[in-house]
Amino acid sequence: MKGKATSIDIAHMAGVSQSTVSRALSDSHLVNPETREKIKQIAKDLNYKVDKNASNLRKQQSKTLALLFFEDPTSDDSSINPFFISMLGSITKASAAAGYDLLVSFQNLSDDWHAMYEDGKKADGLILLGYGSFTEYEYKLTQLEEQGTRFLRWGAPDDNHPGISIGSDNYQGGLMITQHLIDRGHKTFAFIGEINAGAPELQARYLGFAKALKKAHLAPDEILQVDAISTEIDGYNAACTILDKTKPDAIVCASDLMAIGAIRAIRSRDLKVPNDIAVVGYDNIQSSGFATPPLTTVQQNTALAGKLLVSNLVKLIQNETVEDILMQPELVVRASCAD
Amino acid sequence: MKGKATSIDIAHMAGVSQSTVSRALSDSHLVNPETREKIKQIAKDLNYKVDKNASNLRKQQSKTLALLFFEDPTSDDSSINPFFISMLGSITKASAAAGYDLLVSFQNLSDDWHAMYEDGKKADGLILLGYGSFTEYEYKLTQLEEQGTRFLRWGAPDDNHPGISIGSDNYQGGLMITQHLIDRGHKTFAFIGEINAGAPELQARYLGFAKALKKAHLAPDEILQVDAISTEIDGYNAACTILDKTKPDAIVCASDLMAIGAIRAIRSRDLKVPNDIAVVGYDNIQSSGFATPPLTTVQQNTALAGKLLVSNLVKLIQNETVEDILMQPELVVRASCAD
DNA sequence: CTGAAAGCGCTTACAG
DNA sequence: CTGAAAGCGCTTACAG
Known part of the structure; x- marks a missing residue:
């Protein structure tokens, strides 16, 4: 029978019509319970499975x-x-x-x-x-x-x-994590991550970040932000750019991967995270929990x-x-x- | 036309039979090139796509x-x-x-x-x-x-x-990475990871590990091995069990996740990796590159x-x-x- | 090169 | 409750 049984084979074996087999197998109430059980048993013995191509074609759906x-x-x-x-x-x-x-x-x-x-x-x-x-x-x-x-x-x-x-809600996420840093007393901030229209998720995180600063009256005229895509190396480079200019209390990164890179940059300059500079990420990727130090981040459910x-x-x-x-x-x- | 066009619709529009449409669309050479192009153009205009259920049913395959x-x-x-x-x-x-x-x-x-x-x-x-x-x-x-x-x-x-x-080849992987440690002068070893038949991959890594030790005449009667499944916490616990007994030169872990846990255990006892104890993993997961220190590991292609x-x-x-x-x-x- | 026809294996009105 | 029949949209011998 080599995985080839059709509803017609079952019909023959059960001594009923193919229509009845189809009904029994789809648990239609339009079939005698005894007949149904008999058919189901045969189907099981034969390891019969409804041909999806045929049934989908007929039903005009694909599930x-x-x-x-x-x-x-x-x-x-x-x-x-x-x-x-x-x-x-x-x-x-x-x-x-x-x-x-x-x-x-x-x-x-x-x-x-x-x-x-x-x-x-x-x-x-x-x-x-x-x-x-x-x-x-x-x-x-x-x-x-x-x-x-x-x-x-x-x-x-x-x-x-x-x-x-x-x-x-990336805006809310960016706002929330920045607020957390503000609550812990940080005053000067930098942001790593693209903020152009091509990356609306990151942009929204940035806008939430900026909003939190503004609410706390911590926003300077020009917020320090460096573009980066979501990779460890880009985060590293962006952090270097920031550290060349200044030493903020905290760096908010638009993704965990960037944050991990930023931490590496900070440590390579003999600064400590979080004592000298706090760093936070976004995504709660698996690596974020194993980073040194483990990353504060935002998780999407x-x-x-x-x-x-x-x-x-x-x-x-x-x-x-x-x-x-x-x-x-x-x-x-x-x-x-x-x- | 709402995504509903069939080969028959196209046949009508092209003034040919449905068979010809089917042939043209499947690039059969049994169709006049001009006719084919005409049909293809109509199909494209209509955003027509062959119904997979029908063609698969007919062809008795699913691709x-x-x-x-x-x-x-x-x-x-x-x-x-x-x-x-x-x-x-x-x-x-x-x-x-x-x-x-x-x-x-x-x-x-x-x-x-x-x-x-x-x-x-x-x-x-x-x-x-x-x-x-x-x-x-x-x-x-x-x-x-x-x-x-x-x-x-x-x-x-x-x-x-x-x-x-x-x-x-997990056996080869286990052998290779252990050999690397032996070449670097380590003498005493421990292994973290299950070695029962239910985890043949990990077992093979262990057997490779044991073989490398044997070849270098470093295998004691009883090799120190602690069961663990592939999680960070299990690796941590297993490493604690080992450190309670002894301080090997190197710990070979059957997975990166375990290795990351083992490193945490070692550091929590104020020992340094790799100076006091070398640790290696297996898998080259993303986190392994970001661990502190970055993990030596085995990568499967x-x-x-x-x-x-x-x-x-x-x-x-x-x-x-x-x-x-x-x-x-x-x-x-x-x-x-x-x- | 082209068309008429069969048939893939189902589901579901339709008739009983 | 059951069966005979139509038909989902294709592909592919078959005949020309």
């Missing part, structure tokens, strides 16, 4: 969700952003729990967006995950929407973008994010209305900022 | 690979083993490059193995990824094989398991592993013969062992 990663073009191949990895885990679990399969693809692979539309056909819905402005994708998103594709975007709600989005993304996408598929969601991040206090 | 994760039951939900994450990335890319979709699922979710067989139906082939002995899965693997499912297992080749496997896994599975699907592969790991020397 599949597609997760499209839009990778940061600056990150190298081997190290995917740890935050997204965490999201991948929670999305995988959430979709399995919701009874959907998950197709995963990295969009930086395809020069055109052929793959994206393909996925649109193969999945009932799409989850778009990636940092960045999505500006260049806007046209595609619009097309996707016109096509009737259901999709959800991870990121801050933005009226300029088509579709619904679920995201974390990826488990919840994954669940919300999946459950709202399923709602969208079922034609229910879905609203934008802005999740609140949490402060994780560790030793990298003094008490 | 999909399934990646089944068998998670370490001891790891908590949020932190998947970084090594597997890295594999996920490379497998995703490799399968996209080979023209296959990738279905990802975590097998610890399903108490029974229903999901596994399901995936067998939905994919042309399966990749099984996970540490552990697979002993409990053996029966299932046999069934999978009887069913005619093509699958590849990540792990050391093992005659007792059905199917083909591709894995990394995940990019290559992913490619091999995918390319060999595709061969299997195409009924070509495939052999077991044992990949050689690489030593990554950093500051955690003295020069």
Whole structure:
């Protein structure tokens, strides 16, 4: 029988019609309980599984969700952003729990967006995950929407973008962690991280940072900020740039990776963290807990994010209305900022 | 037209039969070049994509690979083993490059193995990824094989398991890194990590470790070894157990996470790494480079592993013969062992 | 080079 | 409660 049994084989063996087999296997109440059990037993013995291609074709659905990663073009191949990895885990679990399969693809692979539309056909819905402005994708998103594709975007709600989005409040996160430093008595600050429109997440963190300073009347005319992408080496270089000019009480970094680099820069100049300079990051990546000193940072609730993304996408598929969601991040206090 | 166009719509518009549309779109040479271009243009204008369910049903294939994760039951939900994450990335890319979709699922979710067989139906082939002995899965693997499912297992080749496997030479890795320490003059050693049959990867690393000591005539009757699973806290505890008894020149850990914990234990006793005790890990996880001191470790080539896994599975699907592969790991020397 | 037709394995009105 | 039949959207012999 070599994994080839069809519903017709079962029908023959059970002495019923193929229609009845199909009904029994989908737990239709339109079938005699005894017959159903008999059919189910035979199906089990034969290790029969419904052919998804056939049933999906017939039902015009796929019971599949597609997760499209839009990778940061600056990150190298081997190290995917740890935050997204965490999201991948929670999305995988959430979709399995919701009874959907998950197709995963990295969009930086395809020069055109052929793959994206393909996925649109193969999945009932799409989850778009990636940092960045999505500006260049806007046209595609619009097309996707016109096509009737259901999709959800991870990121801050933005009226300029088509579709619904679920995201974390980066502004609030930046504000919160800076406030924490202010509460601990720090007076002079620097910020590491890009703040252009191409990196809206980092920009929002910066804006929260600046707001906290302003509220505490600590904001000078020109806040010291150095661009950096989310890598250890960029954080290191940015911190060096800062230290060449001044020695702030605290450096707020837009990501943990940058913060780890910044700490290395500070220590290489024989300064101590947090005694001489406090450093904080963002993301709560695994390494942040093992850094020396362990990093104070901001955590986004990826488990919840994954669940919300999946459950709202399923709602969208079922034609229910879905609203934008802005999740609140949490402060994780560790030793990298003094008490 | 709302993302609903079929080959028949195109046929009408192009004034040809649906068969011709199908041929043109699959680049069959059995179609007039002009007609083909015309059809392709219409398809493009309509944003038409072949219905995968229909074509797969017809062709009796899915052009999909399934990646089944068998998670370490001891790891908590949020932190998947970084090594597997890295594999996920490379497998995703490799399968996209080979023209296959990738279905990802975590097998610890399903108490029974229903999901596994399901995936067998939905994919042309399966990749099984996970540490552990697979002993409990053996029966299932046999069934999978009887069913005619093509699958590849990540792990050391093992005659007792059905199917083909591709894995990394953990014995060689353990031997190599221990040899490195011996070459640097260390005389007394301890090992942290489980060495039972349930963790064959760690066991192999241990056996390589023991072999290196033996070759150098450094093996005492009783080698100091403490069980630990691959977590920071277990590494910490195991190192404390060792330090309560003795102070070896070097501690070889079966994973980076354990090594990071061991370093913390050593430092908490006012001993220095590597000056008092050298510590090495295994895996080259991201955190290992940012640890203080940065960890000497063993790296498995995940990019290559992913490619091999995918390319060999595709061969299997195409009924070509495939052999077991044992990949050689690489030593990554950093500051955690003295020069 | 092209078209008419069969059929992949299901689900689901329709009729009883 | 059950069966015969249609049809989901393709691909691919078959006939020309």
